[in-house]
Amino acid sequence: MSLLATLLGDAPSPADAARGSAPRLLAYLADAASAALLNSAAASLLPCEVRTGDIRSAVRDLARQRSPDLLLVDLSGVANPLAAMEALAGVCDPSVRVIAVGDSNDIGLYRDLRRIGVTDYLFKPLSRDLLEGALRAAAAGAAADEAAGRLGKLVAVVGARGGVGTTTVAVHLGCWLADGARGRTALVDLDLQNGTVALALNLRPEPALREAVEAPDRVDDVFMERAMVAASDRLSVLAAEEPVEDVIDIAPAAALSVLNRLQARHNYVVVDAGRAQGGAARAALEAASIVVLVGDASVAGLRDLVRLRAAIARRAGGGRLVTVLNRRGAPGELPAADLMRTLGEPPEHALPYRPVPLAVAAGVGEPAFRHCRRFREAMERLGADVAGQPAAQDGLFRRWVRR
Ligand SMILES: Nc1ncnc2c1ncn2[C@@H]1O[C@H](COP(=O)(O)OP(=O)(O)OP(=O)(O)O)[C@@H](O)[C@H]1O
Ligand SMILES: [Mg+2]
Known part of the structure; x- marks a missing residue:
């Protein structure tokens, strides 16, 4: 398709x-x-x-x-x-x-x-x-x-700035948890108007997400299932494409109620929280058992990464914080010594800058696993870390790698 x-x-x-x-x-x-x-x-x-x-x-x-x-x-x-x-x-x-x-x-x-x-x-x-x-x-x-009340793991992916690759990380992480860690996974895009999670997987969002967050008490499991679109046997996407002229303000409690319902039915719930600027994204961040903070090594990217990292570390929720430095090797990034001095401690994960294969994968609406081995291997390490598993084994990713 x-x-x-x-x-x-x-x-x-x-x-x-x-x-x-x-x-x-x-x-x-x-x-x-x-x-x-x-x-x-x-x-x-x-x-x-x-x-x-x-x-x-x-x-x-x-x-x-x-x-x-x-x-x-x-x-x-x-x-x-x-x-x-x-x-x-x-x-x-x-x-x-x-x-x-x-x-x-x-x-x-x-x-x-x-x-x-x-x-x-x-x-x-x-x-x-x-x-x-x-x-x-x-x-x-x-x-x-x-x-x-056994619940799946809530993973919030948040970006230090716009364009650093938050959605890229959220989508690839969701795919890995579903097809690499073999867990039932829900991938949620909290940007109901301009989010790109569904686009990245060549899916058309169902219109029900807005209703779900605007009237959470009317939502049951059947409703949630209708709102989700299947990307693979184990991966479902909850996203929207609401009119850009609307003003949509998701109440934090409504977002949490939807996420909670998903956690009851999935091993992992991965949320693309963008730059965590709305109340719903902040609530997801607070409730998450793992926050994946994505940044890059540009001057502005590092400034915001350091500031957001400190802010998240101070927040009440107390889930684990994993820092991912994306686009390593991109033109304009700071020299390694300056990078380390600014960051203080090394990021847990780094993803290589690979513009061509990522653009090709995005163009056909699929993850870049089979387009770029180094990017895939780095994502596998991040995925295994988030899942709490040993590093990935051979034979995983059948769906995305061997076509
Ligand atoms: N490691 C990488 N190497 C090369 N290009 C990348 C990498 N990661 C992401 N990109 C590209 O950067 C662009 C922005 O990525 P993405 O949409 O994931 O960022 P974002 O932080 O979610 O942006 P936004 O703030 O608009 O939501 C995309 O074209 C994506 O393919
Ligand atoms: Mg994005």
Whole structure:
């Protein structure tokens, strides 16, 4: 799909896909006998919907609808159950508890499934007692998760000045967290009029974001899902293109309520907070568990980087602050000795100045990972740091690198 097609408005939106309301338990079973048994075991325990099919049907359906609280999937006859589970993880909310059912009594498979986060593995023939026990345990686990209010990590990306690459960093970080760290990621552009996050990924924003921040009490999860546009299996974008002549003032509490709702459904919520000048962006900065401060090594860039860094360090929230010096090697940057003297301590990360590949990537509306190895490697280090993971491994970025 071309950038032009998106701009002209004839691009289909994945968010248009129908989305139903979530049952507590959604089950996919390949045979009628197991399905009947599950129906009777679940009847007195929790609301349940049983569909005919296996894990592949679950992957297909959950790419288009909201995740349930509990999911039971049939692995019988599936050649590579772990790969199928990985595909499921790509379309399913991180909070979902998954019970797998299969036809093989294999302790190795059981261990592998538990290792990747599957709550339980039951093998056929199933019994009512076995199913009831597994459902009770999974439901109790889900309730405990909810009570603990497990939330994804909020990452605010803020720029020392305009044009230093805040959006570039936010977009690439979002892509890395989704496709490199394999977390469900929401990428939010708080500039509802001139933001460029959606453009950078060749997406057309849904119009619902403004409504969401202007009337947050009318917003529920279904509404939020409609407002988001899918960039990949795990990456969703929340952005807008409101008329430039409007005056839009997002209330900080409204922004926080939207971000909080996203955190409940995503492992990472990355916010492009621009220069953090509005109340909403400031609130995001305060609430973030990690603030990524982007600057460059120009005279003005450094002045503002140092000032903003000190201001953020003084702020109440107290999340971790990570400084990124972007555009390293750009014409006009200060010599290294002056840079270090001004900064006091070295930035945690630096990204190289690569105008040509970044412009080419921006022109086609995709991240620059496959256009520039050095930029990608530096972004991988930043992404791994933000995710709290060891440095990236081979085989990541399949989506953006190997096309
Ligand atoms: N490391 C880099 N090397 C070369 N060009 C870069 C680099 N980082 C960003 N750019 C380019 O700089 C321009 C501005 O980047 P970007 O839009 O990310 O900045 P911004 O700080 O978000 O700007 P604004 O203040 O307008 O929101 C873009 O054309 C982008 O491709
Ligand atoms: Mg920007």
